[in-house]
Amino acid sequence: MCIQGKISYSSPSNIAIIKYWGKEPGDQIPMNPSLSMTLDKCRSFTTVEYKVKKGQDFSVEVFFEGKRSMEIEAKLQRWFTKISYFFSWLNYTQLRIESHNNFPHSAGIASSASGMSTLAMCLSAIDGHVRDDSTKNRQLQSNISRLGSGSASRSVMGPWVIWGKSEVYPEGSDEYAVVLPELHPDFNNLNDTIIVVNKTPKAISSRDGHTLMQGHPWRRGRIEQANKNFAELINALQTGDWKLFQKITENEALSLHALMLASEGGMMLWTGDTVEWMHYLRSERQRGGIPMAFTLDAGANIHLLYPDSAKEEVLRILQDSHVPHIEFIHDHTGNGPEKLHDEYEHC
Secondary structure (H helix, E strand, O other): EEEEEEEEEEEEEEHHHOOOOEEEHHHHOOOOEEEEEEEEEEEEEEEEEEEEEOOOOOOEEEEEEEEHHHHHHHHHHHHHHHHOOOOOOHHHEEEEEEEEEEEOOOOOOOHHHHHHHHHHHHHHHHHHHOOOOOOOHHHHHHHHHHOOOOOHHHOOOOOOOEEEEOOOOOOOOOOOOOOOOOHHHOOOOOOEEEEEOOOOOOOOOOOHHHOOOOOOOHHHHHHHHHHHHHHHHHHHHOOOOOOHHHHHEEEEEEHHHHHHHHHOOOOHHHHHOHHHHHHHHHHHHHOOOOOOEEEOOOOOEEEEEEHHHHHHHHHHHHOOOOOOEEEEEEEEEEEOEEEEEEEOOOO
């Protein structure tokens, strides 16, 4: 057998409202269920050139933002070993991977989610060519994404996605993400303006941050809090309760960073501008009664969520602010990856 070709996908980042922070023993098993909104415009773009031929050795070259990255190659080598359980042809495949983002990398906008999910989509497509099977298996795509980055499991679908087991949502799984159906119309399309205050890569990675939860003194309480907020958020999304959504969204964001601050060594990712923006947004909301809620991933930059009905007022508030920032990235609810190119031939 010999197949060669070129496949390209783009895949979006996502913003978790119920946060994934901390793991159980095993391979990328979440400590608690998470619930996220898939974005649309903040994307990774990946092209994979490949040659699958029995008898040849596995090899991979990775180019990120135009430069070869030995660091990423080393990380992917471990991932390829894991997913060869699903894709045995990887053992005799040559790969050349090119990837880039259209948003800041490693600055708390879930670039690992978009990056790993877009690569998983490419490999899934190659698997379909190798096996001559065009069936799309979202569970498998989510599962192999998870093995590279937990949050990536949620980026292969949209608009609102659950990852992790829960008593209140038995359809959930620790191995793959599932779409939350039957949303209230008010939550079918939310705007997400990312307030970028710092583009510098984080001093400590999210992967290392997760390990700090293993012996965290608040671990048990966090699991209880996350499950309670998870159940209430599903209720808010299905009933259209904006005030409950706002309350949970900001509680989860602040709790995430409180967990970091209370970790061994005091993991601190906020800047002074981050804090000033949160105070400003809360003040403007209280003064005008505008429906908007902020959240943060593991970084300094703020995601501001709001419905279309508040868009004009929110954009005015952002433009009138004198709080320092680098840029605003305007995004909204999305539905997942997009295939950009697919060609292959038998060789």
